[in-house]
Amino acid sequence: MSANQDGFGVVTALVRASYLVNAVYAESAREYGLTPQQGQLLCVLMSRSYGMGELSATLGLAKSSLTGLVDRTERNGLVRRGSDPDEARAVRVELTERGAELAKEFYAETCRRVEKLPAGLGDDARDELAALLSRVVLDNDVPEVFMELDERH
Secondary structure, three states, rough: OOOOOOOHHHHHHHHHHHHHHHHHHHHHHOOOOHHHHHHHHHHOOOOOOOHHHHHHHHHHOOOOHHHHHHHHHHHHEEEEEEEEOEEEEEEEEEEOOOHHHHHHHHHHHHHHHHHHHOOOOOOOHHHHHHHHHHHHHHOOOOOOOOOOOOOOO
């Protein structure tokens, strides 16, 4: 694992970048009265409701851990469970009105903070970074845990 011209190899750079993004995410979540996991749950549910099985797979959580997360978030009035019209015994999780409002604010603030991380890069380098990271994400079939932001507008 050789280092690039700036001193980090790909493994170190990816791990440290992941740590950096997670730290920003956690700080933003704290300021909104959320745990990082609750923030992630809200961001996932922004686009649509999910069944518990889908959520478990998307968030990479065991069903018991997911149940606890949904329970706590539901007690805070941010999500609700509902019936699944396609499966009588299945449960779907969706944002409440309050949850949708908080998710939108949390998402926007978290994007604003993450956007600052590569501030030292020029436009070409940012585009190259986005292309390379996109390739890694797509090659590894990462679930959509954060909506795609149209950064050109």
